[in-house]
Amino acid sequence: QKEVEQDPGPLSVPEGAIVSLNCTYSNSAFQYFMWYRQYSRKGPELLMYTYSSGNKEDGRFTAQVDKSSKYISLFIRDSQPSDSATYLCATPGTYKYIFGTGTRLKVLA
Amino acid sequence: KAGVTQTPRYLIKTRGQQVTLSCSPISGHRSVSWYQQTPGQGLQFLFEYFSETQRNKGNFPGRFSGRQFSNSRSEMNVSTLELGDSALYLCASSFLQSRETQYFGPGTRLLVL
Numbered sequence: 200q201k202e203v204e205q206d207p208g209p210l211s212v213p214e215g216a217i218v219s220l221n222c223t224y225s226n227s228a229f230q231y232f233m234w235y236r237q238y239s240r241k242g243p244e245l246l247m248y249t250y251s252s253g254n255k256e257d258g259r260f261t262a263q264v265d266k267s268s269k270y271i272s273l274f275i276r277d278s279q280p281s282d283s284a285t286y287l288c289a290t291p292g293t294y295k296y297i298f299g300t301g302t303r304l305k306v307l308a
Numbered sequence: 309k310a311g312v313t314q315t316p317r318y319l320i321k322t323r324g325q326q327v328t329l330s331c332s333p334i335s336g337h338r339s340v341s342w343y344q345q346t347p348g349q350g351l352q353f354l355f356e357y358f359s360e361t362q363r364n365k366g367n368f369p370g371r372f373s374g375r376q377f378s379n380s381r382s383e384m385n386v387s388t389l390e391l392g393d394s395a396l397y398l399c400a401s402s403f404l405q406s407r408e409t410q411y412f413g414p415g416t417r418l419l420v421l
Contacts, residue, residue: 233409235412240417241414241415242312242314242398242412242413242414242415243351243398243412244412245409245410245411248409287350287351291408294356294363294364295341295353295356295364295366296341296351296353296400296410298350298351299350300349300350301350
């Protein structure tokens, strides 16, 4: 079992839709989680980070952690074509970052 | 503040050759981590350098090596290239240790023919 699992998609949604991207993790010791966005042929850029449980909001983006079910989510409201990218969840493991494989999102105009 | 830079951006090599990739971290950052990204495996950790010392290493063969200089710039070397080494190689820098927030460069896309 991978330490962080993520549905690879692709996920296609119409412009303006609410998008839900999800990851599960296996180690209950993980407490710090990040979401990265990666456009085609670019490096990942940090989008949001959260610590422990609860929600964190930044503009159209909300990151949510549910420690009881080991589930992390990223919600995108009023999605735009410019949000089309691959989204990766990540957590600092014992000595290295652990990344999900990424979910490819396409927002259709 | 300038971001992480990587050179070259694209590289084509043939099997058996060797390659050296370069990474300049964000000014003031002392930790540099290297990753290999492929469609099937996602981001795989190669190694981390801090103060010119390799601090951690992933599960890659010895053909993959790296080093860090006193100005925190880092290089990664792959010897005896194989077709399966074709990938996007990313470096990420962080202030003190790799478990802090990492900032990625644009990557070097390597194609091995």
